[in-house]
Amino acid sequence: MATEVPAVVATVRILEKLAAEAPAAVPPGRLVTELELNRSTCYNILATLQRSGWVLNVGNRGGWTLGPTLLSMSGKADEVLSAISQHELQALSGELGFIAFLAERTGAGDYVVIAKAERQKGVRVTVDVGDNFPFSAPALMQAFCAWLPSAEFGHLAHRHGVVQFTDRTVVDPQELALLFESVRKDGFSRSIRQFNPAQGAVAAPVFDARGQVAKAVCVLAFSSELDETNVAHVGASVRACARRITQRTGGIENPAVGAAAG
16 A cells, blocks of 8 residues: 655645635745645745746735646636636725726727726716726826837837827827836826726736736726825736736746836
8 A cells, every 4th residue: 555645645635725716815824734734844835836837826915825737727717817806906996995806808909897886875987897897098008008119019009099188188109118118117007087087997917928918907996095105006016916827827927027116
């Protein structure tokens, strides 16, 4: 009869626990306590699994969750990745009190909402899954296009047009180039009364495994709730959410993100 290998048994139990809790992350202290593992052994196993992409430390004491390599082997990657995005959006909306949604570009050049989370009470700005935003909707265009080569953005702008929605909308090509540079440094875009005089928005890119922008996390609120006084704080939270989705789904973050924000 084969003899059990304690380290392998412990590894299996850790993975089973993370799978049972997914998409939520599990603090290492809970793994140690609930699985009755030696603390050093548990941390060493987690570190080894992380190097292979089997588990992921979500940071900020958030705990551990299944990693992108293991998810890709599960046969249910799309379902799990969707659950991860929804989990992160709910956390972001709960933190800020605004609607938070995930958008991706369509073949027509606009953006479609593919997931959302929002507070359920009070008067609020809202969107629905399946809603579309035009190509030049400022917050989304900046988040998606700031990392594109200038020639590629120029082609897209010529094809789809850059609309002046309000008197605050930036449409001049040179001003947009400077704005894109700021977005890359900050890791998020900001649109205060640029799309709608009564609304403010912030968006941050989610990168794929090639380091290209695949989706964007966006929050939307009344301009009385989201304005110049709190946009930096909101932007940092949106950027952090997008980073977690990037990391948890196997994306590679562009090194320019957050370079000026620390």
